[in-house]
Amino acid sequence: MSAVKRLYPLIACASILFSVVAVVVGQFGPDPYLDPLNVTISEYAVSDRGGVTEVAMAVLGIGSLALLAGLRAAGAPVRGMPEWLLRVWSGALVVAALVPTTPIGADLDLAAQVHRYVSVAAFVSLPAAGALLVPRLRSDERWKPVARVVEWVALAGGFGLLAITYVAMPGERVMIGLVERLLLGAEVTLLGVLAVWLAWLAWRPSGRPTSAQGRNFLTYHRFIASRS
Incomplete structure (x- = not known):
């Protein structure tokens, strides 16, 4: 794999x-009277004088495009609808960062x-892309080790979509901030799994990893997460 192609997963992981x-930092900047459990990230961004939240959204969108480019360059099974959904996610994030919402009320x-x-569009497209990717990843020896994790995270994103739809409509926005942050967490985790595994594939000198190596990789990162 060329040096340029190896840079894609690093850019994606860094983004x-x-x-x-940046989003976590942005939660401390706006009006202290805003309740993060009942205020969306977009509404927080309006009160963010430094624009940290908007920058984070734009960087995540650009990093998602780098991830997609890396997946394509590595021959990952993303072509077709998953690719287009990832494009929608990336473009929607950039537009949402450039076009702010109105203040609360x-x-x-x-x-x-x-x-x-x-x-x-952003919230819907990424869990859908993950769901479509699951059977493709299972049938690809290089990506099979992370297929189950992608399935779990995509499922969590699907439940998050149902929850935020209920909260935003009949639920009268009660706890909408919490639900949105949980949904966004699942979606960012999906991107993270793909980006880290892509980096693992790109930078391993021994070539294609086996399923056992993949399990060792996931076990290692679960151990690191449990210690943090």
């Missing part, structure tokens, strides 16, 4: 890590309507 840290203007629709 995901930066975005997660204000009427929705045209920009806020655009922000709402692209946010919905």
